[in-house]
Amino acid sequence: MTEATTALTNAPLPVAPGRVSITRAVLRNPLGLSALIILTLIILISVVAPFFAPHSPTEVKIDKILAMPSSDYPLGGDGAGRDVFSRLIWAGQNTLLGALIAVSISLVLGSVAGLVAGYFGKVFDTTFSWAANILMALPAMIVLLALYQTLGGSVYSTMAVFGVMLSPGFFRLVRNQVIAVKNELYVDAARVSGLSDARIISRHILRVVRSPIIIQTAIIGGIAIIIQSGLEFLGLGDPATPTWGGMLQDAFSNIYINPAGILWPGLIIAATVASLVLLGNAIRDELGGPRASAARPRAKPRHGHAHARTQGTEALNPGSGNGPLLRVRDLHVGYGSIENPLTVVRGVSFDVTAGEIVGIVGESGSGKTQTAFSILGLLPRGGRVLSGSIKFRGRDITFAPGNEMQKIRGRDLSYIPQEPMSNLDPSFTIGHQLVEPMQAVFKISKAEARKRSLVLLARVGIADPERTFRSYPHEISGGMAQRVLIAGAVSCGPKLLIADEPTTALDVTVQAEVLDLLRDLQREMGMGIVLVTHNFGVVADLCDRVVVMQNGRVVETNDAETLFSAPSDPYTQALLAATLDDSPPRPPLAVTAAGTSKGKL
Amino acid sequence: MLNFLARRLLSGVVLILVITTITYALIYSNAGNAARNILGESATAADVAAKAKDLGLDRPLHEQYLDWLSNAIHGDLGVSWFTNEPVSNLLANRLPVTLSIVIFAVLVTALVSTVLGVTAAVRRGWLDRLLQVVSVIGFSLPNFWVALVLVVLFAVAVPIFPATGYVPVTESLSGWFLALILPVTALVLGGIASAAQQIRGAVIDVLEMDYVRTLRARGLSSTSVLLKHVLRNAAPPALTVLSLQFIALLGGAVVIERVFAIPGMGTLTINSSLQGDVPALMGVVVALVILVVIVNLVIDLANGWINPKARLQ
Numbered sequence: 001m002t003e004a005t006t007a008l009t010n011a012p013l014p015v016a017p018g019r020v021s022i023t024r025a026v027l028r029n030p031l032g033l034s035a036l037i038i039l040t041l042i043i044l045i046s047v048v049a050p051f052f053a054p055h056s057p058t059e060v061k062i063d064k065i066l067a068m069p070s071s072d073y074p075l076g077g078d079g080a081g082r083d084v085f086s087r088l089i090w091a092g093q094n095t096l097l098g099a100l101i102a103v104s105i106s107l108v109l110g111s112v113a114g115l116v117a118g119y120f121g122k123v124f125d126t127t128f129s130w131a132a133n134i135l136m137a138l139p140a141m142i143v144l145l146a147l148y149q150t151l152g153g154s155v156y157s158t159m160a161v162f163g164v165m166l167s168p169g170f171f172r173l174v175r176n177q178v179i180a181v182k183n184e185l186y187v188d189a190a191r192v193s194g195l196s197d198a199r200i201i202s203r204h205i206l207r208v209v210r211s212p213i214i215i216q217t218a219i220i221g222g223i224a225i226i227i228q229s230g231l232e233f234l235g236l237g238d239p240a241t242p243t244w245g246g247m248l249q250d251a252f253s254n255i256y257i258n259p260a261g262i263l264w265p266g267l268i269i270a271a272t273v274a275s276l277v278l279l280g281n282a283i284r285d286e287l288g289g290p291r292a293s294a295a296r297p298r299a300k301p302r303h304g305h306a307h308a309r310t311q312g313t314e315a316l317n318p319g320s321g322n323g324p325l326l327r328v329r330d331l332h333v334g335y336g337s338i339e340n341p342l343t344v345v346r347g348v349s350f351d352v353t354a355g356e357i358v359g360i361v362g363e364s365g366s367g368k369t370q371t372a373f374s375i376l377g378l379l380p381r382g383g384r385v386l387s388g389s390i391k392f393r394g395r396d397i398t399f400a401p402g403n404e405m406q407k408i409r410g411r412d413l414s415y416i417p418q419e420p421m422s423n424l425d426p427s428f429t430i431g432h433q434l435v436e437p438m439q440a441v442f443k444i445s446k447a448e449a450r451k452r453s454l455v456l457l458a459r460v461g462i463a464d465p466e467r468t469f470r471s472y473p474h475e476i477s478g479g480m481a482q483r484v485l486i487a488g489a490v491s492c493g494p495k496l497l498i499a500d501e502p503t504t505a506l507d508v509t510v511q512a513e514v515l516d517l518l519r520d521l522q523r524e525m526g527m528g529i530v531l532v533t534h535n536f537g538v539v540a541d542l543c544d545r546v547v548v549m550q551n552g553r554v555v556e557t558n559d560a561e562t563l564f565s566a567p568s569d570p571y572t573q574a575l576l577a578a579t580l581d582d583s584p585p586r587p588p589l590a591v592t593a594a595g596t597s598k599g600k601l
Numbered sequence: 602m603l604n605f606l607a608r609r610l611l612s613g614v615v616l617i618l619v620i621t622t623i624t625y626a627l628i629y630s631n632a633g634n635a636a637r638n639i640l641g642e643s644a645t646a647a648d649v650a651a652k653a654k655d656l657g658l659d660r661p662l663h664e665q666y667l668d669w670l671s672n673a674i675h676g677d678l679g680v681s682w683f684t685n686e687p688v689s690n691l692l693a694n695r696l697p698v699t700l701s702i703v704i705f706a707v708l709v710t711a712l713v714s715t716v717l718g719v720t721a722a723v724r725r726g727w728l729d730r731l732l733q734v735v736s737v738i739g740f741s742l743p744n745f746w747v748a749l750v751l752v753v754l755f756a757v758a759v760p761i762f763p764a765t766g767y768v769p770v771t772e773s774l775s776g777w778f779l780a781l782i783l784p785v786t787a788l789v790l791g792g793i794a795s796a797a798q799q800i801r802g803a804v805i806d807v808l809e810m811d812y813v814r815t816l817r818a819r820g821l822s823s824t825s826v827l828l829k830h831v832l833r834n835a836a837p838p839a840l841t842v843l844s845l846q847f848i849a850l851l852g853g854a855v856v857i858e859r860v861f862a863i864p865g866m867g868t869l870t871i872n873s874s875l876q877g878d879v880p881a882l883m884g885v886v887v888a889l890v891i892l893v894v895i896v897n898l899v900i901d902l903a904n905g906w907i908n909p910k911a912r913l914q
Contacts, residue, residue, distance in 0.1 A: 134616060136845075137893050141852035142866075143624075145874040146882040149638075150628045226743045230856045233745055234871050252749055252860070259753040266746040274741035281737070378814050402823065410820020422811040427833045427908060436829075437819035472909045488819055 022211055025286035032282020035275035042272050046092025055083040057090035057242040066258045075264055078247065079254045088264055091242040095225060095269075098159040098243075102224035103217060105163025110170025111213065115201060117171070118178025125175070132168035140165045140227060148236055155237035159228055166220050173216055177209045211287045218280030222273040229269055244269050323394055324351040325496055325528045326375065331388035333370050333379065333552075341386060344370050346552040348388075352496065357522060357529040359539040359560070361575070362549035368532045371549070372498050375530070376415055377405035393495065410441045414494035416518075418501035420481035424473035430457075430484050431469035434491060441492045456487040460517060479510035483517070490521055496528045503538060515541055536576060540564060548572045609901050613894035620890045621673075621883070625666050628879050629658070638877040639682055656682065669883070678887065679880035681873075688884035691869060696888060698767055699854050699865035705781055706788045706850045711843050714793050718800030718839075722808060723827065732801065736794035744853050748787035748860040755783060765862040784861045788853050792846050803838040807831045837904045844900045848893060 026032040045052060054074075064077035075084040113132075117125040143165065144158050151157040181204060190200050231237065232245025239246065244265045251261035331348040334341030345367040352358045360368040373379045375390055377400065390398045392413065397405065409415075417423040425433055434453040435446060442449075450469075457465035460483040468476060468484065476484070482502065489497060502518065503511040519542055522529055531543060539546055539560060546563045548556040548571065556569040567573045636653040637644065644652075653659055657668070669679065678688035721728045756764035762783050768776035807813065808831055816826050858867030866885060873881040 134619060137616065137848065137890075137897065138620070139848050139852035139855075139889060139893075141855050142870055142885060142889055145855065145870045146624065146886050147627055148874045149877040150630070222740065229743055230745055233743075234856060234859055235875065248746060248749070255749065255752065256757065259757055262746065262749045262753065266743070266749070269743055269746065270738075270741045274737055277737050277740055373814075376818055378817060380809075406817075406820060406822050409818055413818075415815065415818035417811060417815050419811060423815040425812045425816065425830050425834065426910060428830070433816070437816070437821050440822070440825070441820045474910050485815070488815075492820060 022214060022283055022287065026279065026282050029282040029286050031278050032286070035278035035282065038271060039275040039279065042092060042268070042275075043096065045089055046096055049089045049093060053083075053086040053089040055086040057082065057087045058240065059083065059086075066254055066261070076258075076261075078261065079250045084247070084261070084264060087242045087247055088244070088268055091244045091247060091265075092268075094241050094243045095228060095245070096272075098155055098228040099221050099224035101156055102159040102163040102166060102228070103221050105160055106166035106220055107170055107213070107217060109164060110167035111174045111209075113167070114171040114174025115178055115205070118175040119182060119197065119201060119205070121179075128171060129175070132171045135165050136168045138165065141230060144227070144231060145234075145236075148231075153236075155228065155231060155243075158231060158236070159224065162224065162227060166223065169216055169220055170213065173212050174209050177212060178205050181205050181208050211283055215280040215284050218276040218283075222276040225269060225273055225276075229265075323391075325354045325356075325393060326352040326530070327389075327391040328371070328375070329389045329391075331371065331374060331390065332386040333367070333374050333383060334386045335382045335384075343386065344383075344552050345374070348547075348549070348552070348554050350547045350554065350557055352528045352530055354495065354528050355522070355526045356545065357519075357531055357543045359531045359533060359543035359546045360549060361533060361536065361539055361546055363534060363575075365551075366549040367552035368549050369500055370552075372415075372500050372530060372532050376409065376413060376498060377402070378409075378415075410437055410492045410494070412495050414489040414492070414497050416482075416485055416489045416497065416499040416502045419505045420478050420485055421473065423485055424481055426473050428472075429469070430471050430473065430476065434469075434484070434488055437488065438491050452491070453487070456491055457484070460484070460487040460521075461513070462487075479506055479514070482506060482510075482514055486514070486517060486521070490525060490527075493525065494527060496530065497522070498530045498532070500532045501534070502531070504533070504535070511538075518542065536564075548575070605905060606902070609898055613898060616894055617887070617890050621670075621887055622666065624886045625669065625883060626662065628882060629662060629665060635682070635877055635879055673887065678884040681878055681881045683876050683878050683881075688880050691881060692866075692884050692888050695864065695866045695869045698769075698863060699851075699858070699867060700892075701770060701777070702781060702784055702788070702854050702857070702863070702865065703847065703850045706785045706854075707843065707847050709785060710789050710793055710796055710846050710850070713789075714796035714800055714842075715839065717793070717797035719804050719827070719832070721797065721801040722804035729801070732794050732798050736798050739791040739794045742791065744787050744791050745856040745860055747790050748784065748857050751783045751787050752860065767861075767863040767865070780861075780863075784854075784857050784863065787860070788850055788857050791853070792849060796842050796846055799842045800835070800839045803835040803842075804831060806838075807834045810834070833907060836907050840900050840903055840907075844896055847896050851889065851892070 026036055054072075060081045061077065062081050064073055064083070065081040066079060067073055067077035067081075069076045073083045073085065075088070078084050078087065113128045117128040140162060144162055147161060148158055151161060190204060195203070229243070229245030229248065232243045233249045233252070235249060237243065237246065247265040248262060251258070251265065254261055328351070329349045331345055332343060333345035334343040336342045348367070348371050350358065350360075360371060362368045370379065370383065373383070374385050375392075377397065379385075385398055388398065389396055392408065397408065400408075424430070431450065431453060434456065435449040438444060438449040438452060439446060444452075454465045454469060457468055462468050462480060462483055468480065473481060482505075486502075489499075499518065503514050506514060515538060518529070521527070529542075531538070533539060543560045545557070545559050547554055548558075548563075548569065550571050556563070556567065556572045558568070563572065564576070567576055636649045636656065636658065640648055640652055650659075657665060672679065676689060678692070680687055681691060684691075717728070717732060721732050752764050755761050763780050764783075766780055768780045770777040808827075813826055813831060816830055817823060854865065855867030855870055857863075858865045859871060862868075866888070869881065870885050872878070873885065
């Protein structure tokens with residue numbers, strides 16, 4: 001249950017519905033705030049242009065044709081002798097109005113269609129999605145040009161059609177969000193409790209899609225302004241009406257006489273569009289859009305008393321002359337910033353001698369997988385060894401550079417993952433994924449590597465090696481995939497194999513076979529194995545020694561027999577008590593209840 | 602695979618039919634105006650009616666459309682109302698010009714955005730932030746304005762490149778290349794950074810896959826895993842990004858052609874649009890929809906070749 005709840009709270013929320021106000025989110029973000037100020041200024045000036053502009057947009061002064069800036073014409077005159085500054089101000093309302101038309105139409109059309117398609121599905125979804133795909137497949141500029149005369153030669157009606165062409169952006173967004181929300185538990189609960197569809201849509205769904213819609217609106221607004229300016233630049237629209245695009249057209253026709261004329265209309269378009277985009281980005285960053293939530297490491301440290309009990313580690317280390325195969329001492333692994341890392345492994349120490357199988361046991365989040373990855377030098381991005389040492393065959397590899405580790409991996413140090421299917425590259429055949437590393441490690445020919453791969457596939461119990469060799473990962477079963485991964489892991493004759501929950505994802509019957517295979521291979525090849533697991537059944541089956549971990553610390557290290565017969569740490573005792581495998585049939589209910597409550601710490 | 606191809610082809614044909622039908626209905630429904638446009642304001646109502654009859658505009662719309670369609674299937678897209686040139690000739694002259702610009706631009710976009718996107722995915726840090734900034738700038742600057750600035754800078758102030766014109770590749774390869782440098786630069790600048798960001802996202806998604814770690818655990822270098830496994834698996838989303846870029850570049854080319862006075866589809870579209878040359882506009886739409894269908898088909902085929910699972914679906 002704790003696992004389930006932590007998983008829920010850790011899940012990245014698409015947006016925080018209703019919790020954080022969007023206005024506050026924008027005000028908190030410096031870039032968003034400046035964008036908002038610029039945008040508000042542009043809109044305000046455009047709206048109050050009649051009171052603000054020094055000249056009428058159509059006022060012509062012959063002596064001011066392409067004039068340099070003066071006190072009368074602060075930004076100079078255009079090709080017809082009109083004031084560029086005044087025209088910029090007057091043009092704002094015309095350009096913004098066109099964009100507003102396009103945005104409103106696409107917003108309403110796309111959102112309504114998205115709500116209907118997402119919520120009711122079936123025919124609606126198929127039809128609307130198909131229409132959206134068609135609209136998205138068309139170059140808007142050309143379609144708008146083609147329809148311009150038909151639409152009465154008006155830029156505004158052209159922008160209305162553009163709104164229809166932009167609606168798939170909203171449609172897809174709303175549809176996908178609605179489908180995601182629809183399947184959430186609370187919407188089910190609302191439906192069961194008898195709320196009408198309309199109520200559910202307005203209360204639950206609209207709240208969730210609100211901020212993605214605002215972000216999309218900002219971007220679509222930017223696109224609309226640019227396309228409209230483009231149409232006007234091409235000479236569409238009423239020449240008497242000042243627009244930013246129309247001003248650029250005028251500047252373009254005089255580009256050889258007054259090249260600087262293109263500057264101001266271009267800058268004002270860019271400033272408007274950029275502030276729209278930055279505003280959208282600010283909302284996304286503050287409220288957590290689809291990509292904003294960075295991938296966090298799976299490890300979740302929990303507070304609690306955890307007393308490291310590494311007693312006996314030294315004593316248990318068999319005094320072989322060459323020293324152990326692997327020696328981990330006081331290992332600390334952390335994620336995040338250098339000053340204040342999130343520590344997930346805190347002082348782990350253990351040894352593995354050649355030919356020995358050491359189990360690392362603990363619940364999820366105990367740091368066992370992070371320990372395994374740090375030995376391989378393959379911690380996920382952001383993770384690193386903070387302190388401590390890892391010695392492999394007498395050599396310190398704790399901070400070994402990537403290329404050094406690469407030479408060790410495969411040949412000396414190898415890895416069997418937990419989830420078989422996700423650990424095979426879907427785009428390459430099984431054979432290719434076996435041959436390529438062998439060629440890289442041994443520098444052998446492709447034919448030789450192929451021959452060895454087929455032998456290996458047969459060895460790991462695959463009935464038709466030739467066929468499996470030619471197959472793609474999606475063509476084989478999970479059990480077979482895990483055998484393939486084991487074959488790959490042992491293909492270069494490693495001295496130490498790190499197996500991370502190698503049977504967890506498999507059927508119970510397949511689990512036993514895979515464990516048998518691992519044991520046989522270990523005996524044949526004399527490998528050491530670090531077996532990460534949460535399953536005491538697997539430990540009892542295979543391991544010589546066991547390291548028990550909790551909260552990133554080792555709480556007990558013992559040989560397997562002692563651990564099962566006389567566990568010394570209360571946590572180990574609790575874990576063992578909670579394991580049902582290999583335990584005697586359950587006593588009557590009353591006793592079980594008493595037993596578990598006693599088992600609790 | 603054949604089945605997959607056939608279905609894709611069929612949906613492409615349906616798309617062409619739907620779009621041309623809708624466009625036809627829209628632009629021919631206003632045909633009365635068209636006759637007036639051709640003859641000018643001084644023409645009498647009788648002249649206009651006669652001209653409309655002459656153009657076949659007096660018949661019911663569906664009859665006109667069926668006629669147009671059966672001719673179009675045989676490659677006859679009618680005659681321009683203003684130049685009397687067959688529309689198919691017009692297209693045959695203009696399409697190669699625009700295609701050479703757009704394909705050039707797509708290749709540049711693909712190359713630069715892939716390099717930038719992959720590097721940003723692997724390195725992160727300053728390149729990542731730079732891409733974010735540049736993609737906002739690229740989005741905000743209209744490409745025709747960028748074209749104007751380029752003309753002012755590199756054709757007027759420092760005349761390195763021609764300000765206008767087009768040289769067919771058959772005439773002079775270097776002339777063609779020089780003439781296209783400014784238009785293509787103006788076209789691609791807006792989209793490159795955002796395409797790079799999307800490719801970066803696709804690469805990061807693959808880099809976080811379990812099999813990448815497993816392959817590295819087998820002793821493969823991170824470079825060879827990146828170049829072979831990561832790139833291949835990130836290719837389908839990247840190809841989709843590029844196919845959308847292709848459509849955006851087609852639209853962008855229209856305006857850019859105007860700036861550089863390039864006699865391509867864009868110039869044809871603008872002139873036909875301002876004049877109301879309906880048969881020419883229909884031809885433009887047909888050509889573009891076919892182009893879009895071909896591009897999507899190529900992308901689908903490429904995805905099928907890259908991703909073995911897609912071949913089965």
